[in-house]
Amino acid sequence: MSDWRPGSTRAALQARGEIFALLRHFFAQKQVLEVDTPLLSRFGVTDPSIEPLRVLPSSAEASSMFLQSSPEFAMKRLLAAGSGPIYQLGKAFRDGEIGAKHNPEFTLLEWYRPGFTLQQLMSEVGELVCECLDRDRWDIISYRALFEEVLSVDPWTVTVAQLKELAAKQLDIGQLELDHDGWLDLLMSHVLEPVLAHQGLQFVCDYPPSQAALARCSVRNGQTVAERFELYVDGIELANGYRELLDAKELMARAASDNERRQLSGQEPRVLDSRLVDAMLEGLPDCSGVALGVDRLLMAKLGADRLSAVMPFDWTRA
Known part of the structure; x- marks a missing residue:
């Protein structure tokens, strides 16, 4: 069959449109403002686990730009300028993320709540996802408790050698060598x-x-502990939320640490977004924020086993 056709059914397209409308209605009811920030920026994120897609200019004199992996930095600039509670529903991009649950271009819902604690934001995320999926409850467990209950280890005190031994009992790790967080991520x-x-x-x-x-x-x-959460729906990671860092100096220190790790792993260092630093120096309000994968939300709603079944055109058809 020719790949000009969409990968999703008419019913999946209709469900996609309906969930977009539901999301916008949810935030309109709560008086959270929809915003629209640039997809292109001169800056990419420093996080070693995320590679942005680079856009090369047609002119040799122009600087390359990056398709944004999240609207986070631009939205935080709006928060610092006094926007109040905001959300964005749109496209995001990540290089090299291809598979049943990954696509280089995907739809992301991100929102920020000034004055919210992490617990309040978790409640709002739970409310939204339950409404989208016709469910009626959610549970909360700490990262430590999860590791202790399932693997009988404290992730704060367990050594790299112990984690490697534990992973070898559970998985075929071959000659794999990872640092402490690498083993924790693998086990997770x-x-x-x-x-x-x-x-x-x-x-x-x-x-x-x-x-x-x-x-x-x-x-x-x-x-x-880091004041963050992840939401899993039937074992699929759906959302990642923070009580947001407010300290610009700490932001710069973390970016420097990120770049050290990038260099150690052979990745290109990234320049921290100077406009975000300026906005945080001006004053980011006390807030909590979260990013939620809309395509994965649709997978859960429709019982699909791959993103391409809920997207009009995945990367193989783009």
């Missing part, structure tokens, strides 16, 4: 996520501080 994706597949809507919160990304850190029960 290959051992814990299959467990979460049987637990419906499950929030995992309070991550190790080394996995804070742009979340704030705080001390709970004598232990430093």
Whole structure:
């Protein structure tokens, strides 16, 4: 069959349109403003786990730009300028992310709530996702409790050698060598996520501080944790939320650490977005924010096993 045809059915296209309308209605009811920020920027993210798509100019004198992996930085500039609560529903891009649950171009819903705690944001995310999927409950477990219950290890105190030994008992790791967070991520994706597949809507919160990304850190029960969560729906990661970092100096320190890790792994360092730094120096309001994969939300709603079944044209047909 020719690849000019869409990969999704007419029914999937209709469900896609309906869920877009539901999302916009949800935020209109809550008086959260829809915004529209640029897809192209002179800056890409420093996070080593994310590679943005680079756009090369036709003129040798012009600088290359990046298709944005998230509208986060531009939205935070709006927050610092006094926008109030905002959301964006649109396209995002990541290089090299191809598979049943990944596509280089995807639809992302991202929103920010000034004054919200992480717990309040989790409740709002749970409310929205339950409305979209016709479900009626969600559960919350800490990152530490999940590892302790399933693997009987404390991710804060377990050593790299112990994690490697544990992974070898569960998986075929060959000659693989990873750092502490690398082993934790491997166990999460290959051992814990299959467990979460049987637990419906499950929030995992309070991550190790080394996995804070742009979340704030705080001390709970004598232990430093990153104030972030991920939402899994039937074992599929759907949303990633933070109580947002406000300290511009800490932002710059984390970006420098990211670039050290990028260089160690052979990745190109990235320049931190100077406009975001300026906005944070001006003053980002106390807020919590979350990004939610809309295509994966549709997968869960329709019981699909791949993104291409819920997108008009995935990357193979683009």
